[in-house]
């Protein structure tokens with residue numbers, strides 16, 4: 001399934017969930033990165049983060 005990378009805004013066939021983005025409505029959107037951006041940013045994939053840190057996003061969330 002193709003997702004848009006949060007960092008480079010390019011579609012990636014290998015999206016990696018890295019966090020949850022809070023939205024005004026309930027719930028949140030999953031933030032995906034492509035593998036190169038994940039490496040560039042040194043972000044730990046959501047599946048490898050310790051329990052309890054779900055939703056913690058170690059990148060700046062900017063609104064445009």
Ligand SMILES: [Zn+2]
Nearest residue numbers: 005008034037
């Ligand atoms: Zn990317």
